Amino acid sequence: MRRLELILSISMILFASFFYYLTFQLPERAMIYPLFVITLLMLLSMIQLFIAYFKKTDQESTAFKDIKWKQLLFVLITSGIYVVLINIIGYLTSTFIYVLVILLGLKTSKRLSIGVSVGFVLVLYLLFNLALNVPLPKGFII
């Protein structure tokens, strides 16, 4: 718990410092309000740092226990690639590939994986394109 709180407060302090640095590049009259809120974040994070540092009793944190890192990273990276891919080959095609890859990667049965990805893309197309008229990101396919 304590270690996590230290990490949290330090990253908040770093974040605030970065924004401090950016604020000083603004014109003087535009600086006041951002400075005020950034200082607020800075002060609160320092209090948190102080409390976490001098904390004596500590219980073990369960937040990052038993995490399936491989599975999480697989989903996250595939999702990242998917987002980039949309711009290149279009939303519907990349969605079909993405859903199929994730389902198979998460060890869903082949029949269900194919069924879900085909069905889902079809529903998306009908719903967004035809019924709701919500524009989908386009690429060189669709």
Next chain:
Amino acid sequence: MENVLYGFSAAFQIVNLIAALLSVAVGIVVGSLPGLSAAMGVALLIPITFGMPAETALIALAGVYCGAMYGGSISAILLHTPGTSSAAATAIDGYPMTLKGEAGKALATATVASFTGGMVSSVALYTISPLLATLALRFGPAEYFWLSIFGLTIIAGVSSKSMLKGLISGALGLVLSTIGMDPMLGVPRFIFGYDSLRQGLPFTATLIGLFSMSQVMLLSEKYLRKGVEAKEVKDKVFLDRSELKRILPVSLWSASIGTVVGILPGAGGTIASFIGYNESKRFVKDKNAHGTGIIEGVAGPESANNAVTGGSLIPTLTLGIPGNSVTAILLGGLVIQGLRPGPDLFTIHGQITYTFFAGFVIVNIFMLMLGLFAVRYFAKVSKVQDSVLIPIIFTLSVIGSYAISNNFTDVYVMFIFGIIGYFVKKLNLNSAAIVLALILGPIGETGLRRTLIMNQGNYLALFDSTISWVLIGIAVLSLMTPAIMAVFNKRKVKIGNGD
């Protein structure tokens, strides 16, 4: 009155009826799936409602909110896993009923109680909100500044776990809210070369990231649920007259409490349902009956948590202060439709608002019907595997964040905030507090700086009016709510255990 009647006639238009029915159904599905929250459902729906007329969009959003609040009870009763945290109290008596083979009766009770809760809170919506809105007419920039300060103090209430972390979340939200144009000078701040950030962080994309994509990561980090076997609903989903008589007083009483809890900023469904559960003990003679599977124990929490929906809409619509994350997102939806919370909603836009209110009533009626006649089918939904949910939620998050302004930068913002949202949850920070600060930051900043400009930089102008002092007063009071709630809850528990 004219508007009220108009509202009903407009709400009965076929588009609005369809929107209400479908959104309640979607809400029930979202609510009944453990791991998916009402906030997520509403965030994903905003882009879909974007192209609809304002009133239809609002009805759809409210439908998901109400449906999800109720849907949580289905998995609480059948699986002993509350679909939403607000349904945790429902499981205490709901699951034992399922074990006794009375699942149908439990579901019927939850449905009728949720309906009662929703209806009672809609009465409050009709009566209290216009009054509160008239008050907002007398607000100037100074008052808006204090109003936003009051809203920010809610953060202390929202974050019952650690007030400091709640405040840090709020401060983080305030810093993020400075991204975009300076409201007085027109200088771009912190836009990192992205022109689309001049308008500020894209609100919906940020929310979808914080609430939906983070959920995708939370689902994928653990052992994946392979469609659990829900217990079969063997008996009829039905209550006879004597049973209705038993749950009606409980439901009405809990609904009133739930409505008040909903209006109070920062409390929300979970607290309401536990208070509702404890209150239901007043209505049962046998003091040891609770926990063994009695209908009063299901009716109390279910009616209380659905009463929160209408209650929590009141401060959101009249003052622009959402008390929980769902209404914060709903407020975002309102703003996208070009509507500003406050007195205008009840005068200029009165027709839209009252159509929405009537729609809220209709939503609750549909919820009752779906609950009584189709709950068996909804129960099947809780069998959907996590591995199917993961890609579906993510693709919807992408399309949702893109559709608002057809801008792919928003998708990147959503992705970044998804990762931030994951760590926010892991480190016990508070996403609702971040969202509140994102909404209130600009209101407060503009109010403060306008007051100062109008009064040649004289800070005392902030303290000129009585309303300002009242707002300062309730802000101080709201800072103390966690302490007051703690005492209140302790007393409740004592009453519960003592006699």
